[in-house]
Amino acid sequence: MSKTVLITGGSRGIGAEIVNVLANNSYDVAFSYNSSYENALLIKKEAEVSGSVIEMYKCDVSNRNEVNRLIDNVISDFGKIDLLVNNAGISQEGLFTDITENMWDNVFNINVKGVFNCSQAVLPYMIKRHNGNIINISSMWGQVGASCEVAYSASKAAVIGITKALAKEVAPSGINVNCICPGVISTDMMASYTNEDIEDLRKQTPLGKIGMPSDIANMVAFLASEKSRFITGQVFGVNGGFVI
Numbered sequence: 001m002s003k004t005v006l007i008t009g010g011s012r013g014i015g016a017e018i019v020n021v022l023a024n025n026s027y028d029v030a031f032s033y034n035s036s037y038e039n040a041l042l043i044k045k046e047a048e049v050s051g052s053v054i055e056m057y058k059c060d061v062s063n064r065n066e067v068n069r070l071i072d073n074v075i076s077d078f079g080k081i082d083l084l085v086n087n088a089g090i091s092q093e094g095l096f097t098d099i100t101e102n103m104w105d106n107v108f109n110i111n112v113k114g115v116f117n118c119s120q121a122v123l124p125y126m127i128k129r130h131n132g133n134i135i136n137i138s139s140m141w142g143q144v145g146a147s148c149e150v151a152y153s154a155s156k157a158a159v160i161g162i163t164k165a166l167a168k169e170v171a172p173s174g175i176n177v178n179c180i181c182p183g184v185i186s187t188d189m190m191a192s193y194t195n196e197d198i199e200d201l202r203k204q205t206p207l208g209k210i211g212m213p214s215d216i217a218n219m220v221a222f223l224a225s226e227k228s229r230f231i232t233g234q235v236f237g238v239n240g241g242f243v244i
């Protein structure tokens with residue numbers, strides 16, 4: 001029987017590549033999008049070439065009602081969720097002294113409360129089956145902090161904290177929880193960076209290159225596989241050596 005994955009924020013960037021890689025690893029894939037409907041449709045069509053079942057759902061992960069509806073719909077369509085990938089997220093740049101309360105809340109509502117909402121809604125189904133897997137996408141900035149990205153760094157540090165605590169709590173229920181901390185990855189999230197900024201980041205990366213969404217998706221595929229069954233509560237840097 002095929003395994004089912006739910007990936008949040010599968011319409012673009014890293015999430016879209018996770019959809020593609022897991023579909024090609026025989027997973028049936030449910031993924032959510034928020035505003036990028038057209039792109040989500042394209043990702044669905046591309047992933048369907050794998051022969052896996054692919055469904056897309058509109059959901060703002062910061063909205064509790066929308067998340068509950070998402071999980072109900074996925075369970076109704078697929079019957080189960082074996083793996084949840086909490087990928088949806090936003091960045092926020094600027095001086096700490098310029099961050100407004102709204103900006104702060106927005107980052108935390110999507111990056112942290114989104115992980116809380118989705119994980120809490122999915123877990124009862126996993127606990128019932130005594131089987132499940134959650135992979136959270138944090139950031140290397142959650143490990144070491146980035147200047148002018150205090151809200152983002154703090155939100156991603158919270159995702160690491162959620163991973164470690166939740167892993168201990170649900171391990172007796174047969175559920176693994178792990179976290180990936182990407183380095184600099186070429187996606188729309190870097191759109192605000194100038195070519196100079198990107199070149200600077202490339203030079204700061206010991207392997208001398210910017211990462212691709214597939215670098216993260218391949219780590220997700222490993223953590224989604226039976227090969228990782230004895231791994232839980234861990235934080236994996238996929239960053240070209242930027243943070244060691």
Ligand code: NAP
Pocket residue numbers: 008009010011012013014015032033034035036037059060061062087088089090091110137138139140181182183184185186187188189190
């Ligand atoms: P991206 O290209 O900007 O894509 C972000 C995704 O998140 C989109 O699919 C978007 O959906 C979704 N999203 C945004 N707000 C949402 C909301 N309120 N509810 C539901 N979905 C929402 O970003 P990315 O680079 O792929 O980043 C993916 C994850 O990796 C994020 O958690 C990010 O923090 C993390 N990360 C990225 C990098 C990097 O260098 N790119 C580095 C470290 C960590 P719509 O477009 O449909 O709205």
